[in-house]
Amino acid sequence: MKLDRRTFIKGAGATTAGCALASLPGSLAAFGESTLKGSAESVASICEMCSTRCPISARVVNGKNVSILGNENAKSYGGAVCARGGAGHSQLYDKQRIVKPLKRIGERGEGKWQEIEWDEAYATIAENLNRIKAKHGAESVAFSSKSGSLSGHLFHLAKAFGSPNTFTHASTCPAGYVVAAKAMFGGKIKRDLSNSKYIINFGHNLYEGINMSETRGMMNAQMEKGAKLVVFEPRFSIVADKADEWYAIKPGTDVAVALAICHTLIEDDLYDKAFVAEFVSGFADFAKEVKAYTPEWAESISDVPAEDIRRITHEYAAAAPHALVDFGHRSSFTTEEFEMRRALYAANVLVGNIERKGGLYFGKKASKYNKFAGENVAPTLAKPGVKDMPKIDAKRIDMVDEQYSLLWSSGGIYQTILDSTLDAKPYQLHGWVMSRTNPMQTMTDRARIVKTMQKLDFVVACDIYISESAAYADIFLPESTYLERDEEVVDKSGKSPAYYVRQKVVETIGNTKPSWLIWKELADKMGQGQFFPWQNMETLQLFQVDKNTSLLNKIKADGWVSYGKPLLLREPAMVKAFSVSYPNAKPLDADGTYASQLSFKTPSGKIELSSDKVEKMAPGRGVIRYREVNMKKADELFFIQGKVAVHTNAATQNVPMLANLMSDNAVWIHPITAGLLSISSGDAIRIYNDTGSEEGHALVTPGIRPDTVFAYMGCGSKNKELARATGKGVHCGNLLPHVTSPVTGMNLHTTGVKIAKI
Amino acid sequence: MTKRYVLVHDENKCIGCQACNVACRSENNVPESVTRLQVRIEGPYGNFPHLHFKYNRVSCEQCENAPCVKVCPTGAAYVNDDGIVSINEGKCVGCLYCVAACPYKVRFINPETRVPDKCDFCKESRLARGEEPACVSVCPTDALTFGDANDLNSEVRKLLDTKQNYQQKVNLGTEPRVYRIPSRRGGIKA
Ligand code: SF4
Ligand code: SF4
Ligand code: SF4
Numbered sequence: 001m002k003l004d005r006r007t008f009i010k011g012a013g014a015t016t017a018g019c020a021l022a023s024l025p026g027s028l029a030a031f032g033e034s035t036l037k038g039s040a041e042s043v044a045s046i047c048e049m050c051s052t053r054c055p056i057s058a059r060v061v062n063g064k065n066v067s068i069l070g071n072e073n074a075k076s077y078g079g080a081v082c083a084r085g086g087a088g089h090s091q092l093y094d095k096q097r098i099v100k101p102l103k104r105i106g107e108r109g110e111g112k113w114q115e116i117e118w119d120e121a122y123a124t125i126a127e128n129l130n131r132i133k134a135k136h137g138a139e140s141v142a143f144s145s146k147s148g149s150l151s152g153h154l155f156h157l158a159k160a161f162g163s164p165n166t167f168t169h170a171s172t173c174p175a176g177y178v179v180a181a182k183a184m185f186g187g188k189i190k191r192d193l194s195n196s197k198y199i200i201n202f203g204h205n206l207y208e209g210i211n212m213s214e215t216r217g218m219m220n221a222q223m224e225k226g227a228k229l230v231v232f233e234p235r236f237s238i239v240a241d242k243a244d245e246w247y248a249i250k251p252g253t254d255v256a257v258a259l260a261i262c263h264t265l266i267e268d269d270l271y272d273k274a275f276v277a278e279f280v281s282g283f284a285d286f287a288k289e290v291k292a293y294t295p296e297w298a299e300s301i302s303d304v305p306a307e308d309i310r311r312i313t314h315e316y317a318a319a320a321p322h323a324l325v326d327f328g329h330r331s332s333f334t335t336e337e338f339e340m341r342r343a344l345y346a347a348n349v350l351v352g353n354i355e356r357k358g359g360l361y362f363g364k365k366a367s368k369y370n371k372f373a374g375e376n377v378a379p380t381l382a383k384p385g386v387k388d389m390p391k392i393d394a395k396r397i398d399m400v401d402e403q404y405s406l407l408w409s410s411g412g413i414y415q416t417i418l419d420s421t422l423d424a425k426p427y428q429l430h431g432w433v434m435s436r437t438n439p440m441q442t443m444t445d446r447a448r449i450v451k452t453m454q455k456l457d458f459v460v461a462c463d464i465y466i467s468e469s470a471a472y473a474d475i476f477l478p479e480s481t482y483l484e485r486d487e488e489v490v491d492k493s494g495k496s497p498a499y500y501v502r503q504k505v506v507e508t509i510g511n512t513k514p515s516w517l518i519w520k521e522l523a524d525k526m527g528q529g530q531f532f533p534w535q536n537m538e539t540l541q542l543f544q545v546d547k548n549t550s551l552l553n554k555i556k557a558d559g560w561v562s563y564g565k566p567l568l569l570r571e572p573a574m575v576k577a578f579s580v581s582y583p584n585a586k587p588l589d590a591d592g593t594y595a596s597q598l599s600f601k602t603p604s605g606k607i608e609l610s611s612d613k614v615e616k617m618a619p620g621r622g623v624i625r626y627r628e629v630n631m632k633k634a635d636e637l638f639f640i641q642g643k644v645a646v647h648t649n650a651a652t653q654n655v656p657m658l659a660n661l662m663s664d665n666a667v668w669i670h671p672i673t674a675g676l677l678s679i680s681s682g683d684a685i686r687i688y689n690d691t692g693s694e695e696g697h698a699l700v701t702p703g704i705r706p707d708t709v710f711a712y713m714g715c716g717s718k719n720k721e722l723a724r725a726t727g728k729g730v731h732c733g734n735l736l737p738h739v740t741s742p743v744t745g746m747n748l749h750t751t752g753v754k755i756a757k758i
Numbered sequence: 759m760t761k762r763y764v765l766v767h768d769e770n771k772c773i774g775c776q777a778c779n780v781a782c783r784s785e786n787n788v789p790e791s792v793t794r795l796q797v798r799i800e801g802p803y804g805n806f807p808h809l810h811f812k813y814n815r816v817s818c819e820q821c822e823n824a825p826c827v828k829v830c831p832t833g834a835a836y837v838n839d840d841g842i843v844s845i846n847e848g849k850c851v852g853c854l855y856c857v858a859a860c861p862y863k864v865r866f867i868n869p870e871t872r873v874p875d876k877c878d879f880c881k882e883s884r885l886a887r888g889e890e891p892a893c894v895s896v897c898p899t900d901a902l903t904f905g906d907a908n909d910l911n912s913e914v915r916k917l918l919d920t921k922q923n924y925q926q927k928v929n930l931g932t933e934p935r936v937y938r939i940p941s942r943r944g945g946i947k948a
Contacts, residue, residue, distance in 0.1 A: 061784075061785075061787075064787075065784055065787060066784070067781075067784045067785050067892075068784065069781070069892075069895055069896055070895075070896065078898075078900065079895060079896075080777070080895075080896050080897060080898045080899075080900075081777060081781070081896050081898075082775055082777045082896075082898055083775055083776040083777045083779065083780040085777075086777055086780035086781045086784060086896060087780050087784075089784060207773040207775075207899075208773070208775075210773075210775060210898060212898055215773075215898055215899065216898060216899060216900070219771055219773075219898075219899040219900070220900075223768075223770060223771055236802050236809050236811075238773050238774060238799075238811070241802070241809070241810060241811045241943070242770075242773070246807060246809075247807070248806075248807055645773065645774070645775035645776060645777075646775070646776050656790065657780060657783065657790065660790050661776055661779070661780075701802065702802060702805070702806045702809060703802045703809055
């Protein structure tokens with residue numbers, strides 16, 4: 001059988017995107033012609049087409065186009081850039097981009113807008129927010145933003161305003177692995193894929209959800225250094241294709257296989273006893289629990305053969321410590337997210353790959369690195385603090401259940417905005433200010449979000465396009481794209497300290513503003529200007545580098561500066577090279593490493609394989625345990641989603657060049673299942689469950705389990721403003737039920753569906 | 759001919775991400791409705807669970823023995839002395855013989871310039887500035903290698919000497935200068 005993915009990745013663009021809304025008020029098309037003016041011949045900056053933020057080098061070509069490549073100074077990025085990054089200019093001068101503030105004039109979501117001036121936009125927002133504050137308290141306004149450079153200034157405004165309710169998209173995407181790492185290691189941990197000799201991957205789709213440095217690292221390890229890659233994933237993804245072994249694991253059962261790996265490591269005496277003795281707490285409880293989790297048991301749950309789990313575990317242990325189990329990224333596949341991520345981390349901890357080449361490690365920021373070196377190898381950055389910020393007494397709306405406490409300072413439980421608005425739990429929300437976030441796509445149960453939007457008194461959205469969510473706002477604030485913005489210097493330290501900075505590549509087109517300026521100007525209007533004492537971005541940058549202009553100029557000119565030698569505390573060769581370079585370096589341990597310096601910000605100061613703190617937060621969850629989950633009804637199919645290389649989650653579907661490459665998401669169905677339902681490739685189908693119903697078309701392929709269907713996420717937008725994306729493909733968020741996973745606060749990404757030909 | 763520019767596409771390393779496709783568009787101002795380059799992910803082939811995709815680079819093959827050049831009545835399609843199959847826009851009379859003659863179906867009429875267009879190894883854009891072709895520069899996984907195969911020390915030469923490789927439709931005698939390193943799972947499928 002020949003199946004051609006051209007059906008959903010169109011290289012040549014058989015359907016050139018239409019411009020149905022060329023006259024949308026406030027759009028670039030309505031604004032008139034403009035040529036691009038470059039700010040320099042070639043500018044080093046930071047990409048923003050996804051959340052990885054790769055260093056780029058951009059150049060204006062004939063005032064018409066921008067050519068974006070990777071920045072070669074950043075070695076692990078290799079001067080490369082993905083399709084999304086390369087298409088940045090296509091977003092920049094997209095005629096459907098909004099370049100003037102807008103006021104809604106019809107019903108929420110109806111699509112009727114009127115252009116207004118910035119002053120009027122600010123005045124309207126200030127009046128409404130201050131009114132809500134006076135009547136219901138500042139905490140009744142929620143602020144949410146895509147995390148990263150964009151969130152800082154908005155959340156600063158929230159604090160100045162007096163609301164504790166700030167949210168990022170964390171609980172809809174990465175929070176699972178972040179929370180599990182906090183619980184076990186006391187903070188985030190990284191993976192050294194590039195030096196790994198054996199990589200076990202549970203569907204972390206690095207060859208489609210591209211993270212440039214990690215993607216390159218993994219390919220390099222595989223192709224140049226002969227690393228073995230084992231992939232457990234229900235669908236035949238690109239990562240599965242590149243694997244040495246692929247197992248079509250049953251959706252939502254990764255935790256069983258991960259626990260069986262841990263079981264085998266302990267029962268077959270393959271684990272690193274010295275490491276466990278020195279750095280781990282709670283091992284005995286863990287070992288007792290995993291005794292029951294044999295590979296045979298895991299096979300009965302996951303469909304992965306027991307003998308393979310056993311063999312793979314032995315191979316993995318033999319390659320250790322230069323081996324790792326990838327802890328993944330987007331969650332949550334089931335409500336047992338917390339146990340799954342912890343089990344994956346545990347499989348690393350047991351082989352003692354922490355701070356070893358090819359294992360897991362902690363980022364080495366300047367302050368830490370300099371302490372080891374005994375000299376100032378790298379400059380540290382200062383953070384501006386603002387005096388007399390208002391003290392906020394109100395509790396966050398997600399602070400009802402102690403089990404989620406690890407999330408409160410890490411983005412919060414985004415979906416509680418809905419609970420609080422609709423059910424007044426724990427109190428009533430009245431306003432929502434959102435910036436570059438699209439919960440209509442990334443949260444679950446879209447219908448509930450619509451209800452929420454309709455119930456709120458006042459909604460503000462700041463974005464580049466009128467996203468599906470922004471379509472429900474009262475006031476729309478057009479943000480400059482990243483190619484038109486300057487921002488603060490960013491720490492991007494890995495095995496050694498590194499900095500880079502986002503810089504303007506072209507002069508702003510239209511009447512947009514960078515969001516840091518938008519929130520500062522709004523604060524002025526709201527009477528909170530004193531909390532934004534900086535004049536402009538340059539002031540902030542100079543503050544960061546302590547007025548060291550030559551340092552700032554270097555970061556700007558090179559676009560990426562890194563310092564020192566890569567350091568992993570338990571890797572003898574690296575520690576040796578480090579101590580040779582820095583004569584005042586900390587003295588080495590007897591074994592020639594810095595192992596004794598390894599510390600964890602957990603209550604015990606060790607890696608907590610089992611945790612009293614977690615037990616207290618969430619009774620019954622101190623020890624990692626398997627619990628059966630019910631993802632679907634007996635007569636349903638599993639529904640799973642994933643990322644594709646040419647789009648970013650819910651953000652790029654309207655970018656012309658990328659829409660042209662892929663505008664819709666066919667539903668993958670196995671030939672046997674398709675046969676039973678009389679469905680052929682290309683057929684129109686309905687995919688539905690208790691939460692929602694979507695129409696799309698089928699891609700019949702052996703690259704998926706017979707009991708599962710798959711679609712790339714982010715398609716099927718429902719508001720007419722996103723003209724290129726609307727109505728194309730299935731909208732995944734419309735099929736996922738509203739469920740919050742214990743401890744991690746994640747929403748759900750696997751459920752059951754039925755399929756019918758239409 | 760002093761140089762013999764060739765391109766090697768390692769299908770093991772290719773992830774079908776289209777970064778090359780997009781970079782080529784920006785760098786060479788290729789309109790959206792046409793393409794100089796795309797990478798098609800074809801398949802999966804094989805029987806479950808022994809499946810594999812094929813990553814098929816579709817672009818001008820830079821034929822040594824180029825049918826498009828042979829049929830061109832005016833010399834608008836010609837081979838440059840570095841071996842790059844090139845287009846002299848001024849000489850083109852729009853007969854479309856070259857588009858029809860290309861057995862790889864990679865020549866097209868550029869809707870903006872109205873003359874035949876195709877990959878020229880970025881000859882006019884990046885090569886002219888001494889840079890690597892756009893697709894080669896941006897490829898996230900270093901799947902593409904470009905260089906002068908006449909140079910015994912070049913990367914491409916080393917690759918072709920040490921790795922199993924194939925060209926497409928060799929039976930036509932066109933002698934393509936795009937070489938492919940087959941994926942170890944897919945084997946050679948020319
Ligand atoms: S950029 Fe490289 S990896 Fe991506 S499709 Fe092109 S050749 Fe393949
Ligand atoms: S691939 Fe086609 S266009 Fe390119 S040289 Fe060969 S015949 Fe000419
Ligand atoms: S060499 Fe240049 S023109 Fe040819 S495909 Fe690559 S980027 Fe496009």
